[in-house]
Amino acid sequence: MDIYTIGFTQKKAEKFFGFLRTHDIKTLVDVRLNNVSQLSGFAKRDDLAFFLRELCNIDYEHLPELAPTKNILNAYKKKEISWQTYEDKFLNLMAQRNIEKSVAPQLLDNGCLLCSEHEPHFCHRRLVVEYLNETSDLQLFVKHLY
Known part of the structure; x- marks a missing residue:
């Protein structure tokens, strides 16, 4: 999809x-x-x-359950944690939330994840798609628009 x-x-x-x-x-x-x-x-x-x-x-x-917590986001913005640490914390958060079980596939089929970052490289929207591809039966073919 x-x-x-x-x-x-x-x-x-x-x-x-x-x-x-x-x-x-x-x-x-x-x-x-x-x-x-x-x-x-x-x-x-x-x-x-x-x-x-x-x-x-x-x-x-x-779907705020697909967003990082305020604590994780603020720590990254303030440069208190690196991107790698942010990524690890957010991936763990998605696993704790079991987003692969709670997100309706029909929302993702020809859907578009929105965040503020211009490019996806250092944005959690990319991590959401990668996480879902690894943990669910969905086969998501992603295209980043920027």
Whole structure:
């Protein structure tokens, strides 16, 4: 099954929604811990759900269980832990949460995981897809949009 990931930073709304339309995304799965931040602009929860529905006919789901805890995220942002430590902590958190059992496959099928990071290399949305590929029966073919 095809799955996509996207970050909203360094993108104007035209490019962001254009990516989603071009790839026929069915559901945008918001994996951010905080989806109402003032820094989000067009990607604030209620505005984003409206734009997705009206511009692209895409459903919106917020799954905070696919986000790191505030403690893990803040420690990484403050450079108190390395990326490797962040990755280890987040992978362990996903295992504790058993996300492979709780995430509905239909949300992922031609779905797109949303976070803020422009590129996926140092973003937890990439780790979510990799974790699911390793721990579930799903065969997710990922394409990162950036």
